[in-house]
Amino acid sequence: MNLKLLLGLKRLTDYKSESRRLSKQIARIVGALVCSSLIFTAVFVGTPRVASMPQAKAAAPSTLRNAAIVATTVTILKETSEIRELAILRPVKSGAQSRTEIERMIVRNLDEQTTPAEMHATELALKKLGLAPPEFQYRPFVVKLLTEQVAGYYDPKAQQFYLADWIELQGQKPVMAHELTHALQDQHFKLRRFEKWPKGDSDAELAAHALIEGDATLAMTLYMAKNPLIALAFIRSLGGSNMASDQFKQAPRAIRESLVFPYEQGSEWATRVYKRGGWASVSQAYAKLPLSSEQILHPEKYFDYETPVKVALPELRTMLGTGWKRIDYDVNGEWSLYLILDQFLNASAESRRAAAGWAGDRYALYEGSKPGDVFTVQLTAWDTQNDAREFFDAYAKRTWRRYPNSKATEITSGDDIKAVNATAQIPVRERHDWQTNEGRVVVELQGSRVLIMEGIPGNADTKALSKASWQ
Incomplete structure (x- = not known):
């Protein structure tokens, strides 16, 4: 540093x-x-x-x-x-x-x-x-x-x-x-x-x-x-x-x-x-x-007193199966998202650019009854759709490196994809879906927001989890 x-x-x-x-x-x-x-x-x-x-x-x-x-x-x-x-x-x-x-x-x-x-x-x-x-x-x-x-x-x-x-x-x-x-x-x-x-x-x-x-x-x-x-x-x-x-x-x-x-x-x-x-x-x-942390990293945003966007996530434990419980519910912020990206990108300038433009986020951590059963969901908000897209691309790249032996089961793109949330005005422009040795990983882009789910258990309904998280 x-x-x-x-x-x-x-x-x-x-x-x-x-x-x-x-x-x-x-x-x-x-x-x-x-x-x-x-x-x-x-x-x-x-x-x-x-x-x-x-x-x-x-x-x-x-x-x-x-x-x-x-x-x-x-x-x-x-x-x-x-x-x-x-x-x-x-x-x-x-x-x-x-x-x-x-x-x-x-x-x-x-x-x-x-x-x-x-x-x-x-x-x-x-x-x-x-x-x-x-x-x-x-x-x-x-x-x-x-x-x-x-x-x-x-x-x-x-x-x-x-x-x-x-x-x-x-x-x-x-x-x-x-x-x-x-x-x-x-x-x-x-x-x-x-x-x-x-x-x-x-x-x-x-x-x-x-x-x-x-x-x-x-x-x-x-x-x-x-x-x-x-x-x-x-x-x-x-x-x-x-x-x-x-x-x-x-x-x-x-x-x-x-x-x-x-x-x-x-x-x-x-x-x-x-x-x-x-x-x-x-x-x-x-x-x-x-x-x-955004206001610390970018003092001009403190001087303008740019208030972070409040982001919420629903309780998902019943959708994950029996024995799951939520053990953390917090905000990552720009600094933590930068660290998450750069752990695997190992390119500080690229990671900082991707984390800049942060507007708000919320993450939740769930633990299952079996050892190793861990699920995380992050919903991030960005200043612009371009900022969201940049983070989405960087997180997808990070995920490929985080799970080098993963299999991409679905990669979709295009403005004609239907929104996960049927009431949303902006469609999901792109979605990545991997199967890893730690469970399924999904990264979705919708307008100026990005949804990330890691460790989705095999018996869970991924589409239902996604829809609930977007609402």
Whole structure:
């Protein structure tokens, strides 16, 4: 991914020319450092950072360590407040935590915020869409990833900043600036309101976290620009090019890129908003939240406040046969659709073009009583019929590569094809139908919408499922 914090652009900041001396490679390192789990940012709007640093010095005794963190917190909070233009409304408590304390906190908060059923549904969806291998176990992976990554965070519940007690303090000041920006956000914008996001629109939740993390990453970047010696100490503390833990490097691509999204794309978005109206405009975004990953990827759509189209799908479990149940019902959004496409197209520009033009979507995930019985249905809406056609073609290409041994049982095209929904004004222009070793796959285009069904069980009526989904 191209991590661009746009440090060198003219008039990005009022600070002196230090900002132009920070290279894009430094910006890339900054972006990699503040990666964290999307699940976890729902709990700690702060940034877990890389803990595996070979040059870290032995930690000081806890009392001295805590005293040093408290004193440094006061200094950096004051400077961050000036950079971010948010007044300090109250002091921020801070302290050190051991690795055991941080690991215990991770598991506790993960269990509080995410049910086993939700973790199971995410794992099944990743596997069904080909985004993770069949043997992948999501929850154990996330726990291990976070215990490796987290070395500092701001907890809105306790209104306290914590830094790991095994990492040398001097090189961590930029991370503290990032986390203390979260403390200032919390004082002014009440971050706990983002902890219990309504279910059913993960894309809007992702956009909100991109605002929060993009804001903090931009503030951190400007802090580094103002303090180049601290920035150099920070970079030296990384231990060369070892920017991420082994667990992060081993993560499926879709997970890695999703973890980075709030920081990379979020900081690019925050920079655009900042250049348009300064920090006041960024602050105003907490009252007028970005509504979708599309608005983050295309800031002009946020400025126009283009509202996503609401898309609904009916309950289909009775049409799938006995023993089926719906276990997820959510919105993918432009970013997730891009990841689904590019996992197999492996052509970023093509995948981004195909996912652009997104207007709205809805997907549902169903699980049967037998192992391996998984069915997904996606109904996507697009700005124009041309946008829909481009996505339809890309998804068909992706499906051929996703199921290389599949057999195409039906490929139809032409404006004379009858609409699946008899009351529709626009006919289905094209339909692809494959038989795969994971069930039947159908992709249909109708006007400015595309319907995708994967894993249709053999005893199900495909035409009836299609008709019901279009209605």
